[in-house]
Amino acid sequence: MGNTIAFDTHAYIKKLREAGVDERQAEVQAEALVALVEDRLATKRDIADLKRDFKELDVKLETRSKELDVKLETNLADMKRDFKEMDTKLETSLRELELRMILKMGGMILAGIGILFGLMRAWPLPVQFAPIPGQEIRQTVPQSPLGR
Secondary structure, eight states, rough: OOOOOOOHHHHHHHHHHTTTOOOHHHHHHHHHHHHHHHHHOOOOOHHHHHHHHHHHHHHHHHHHHHHHHHHHHHHHHHHHHHHHHHHHHHHHHHHHHHHHHHHHHHHHHHHHHHHHHHHOOOOOOOOOOOOOOTTOOOOOOOTTTOOO
């Protein structure tokens, strides 16, 4: 009887009878009131049980919250590490791409120069060198040692 509320039905019925209610009606009202009180009202023990349950729930929530915080911190650290690795790989890839582009451009320039020189050898331009007016061009003829 630890969770029941003490209700003196006999005293209640007696008061109703003194007020003019017949005995059968007083008994029915007493039974209805007992059922209502027992179903709807909380005892001190009920309240203590609820407090205990709330404390247990609070402890479980606090523990779970700490576990989630640790997991979150670990996941964030992993993500930071992954982003650093990706950044390093991206920088390396960009440098490699720049070097390839420079090499290709250099090769294209050298190929263009080679083609230009090849064309110049294949089709020489008719170039005439004219003397500057007012100057004579003299060429000495080597003398033979026999004196001819």
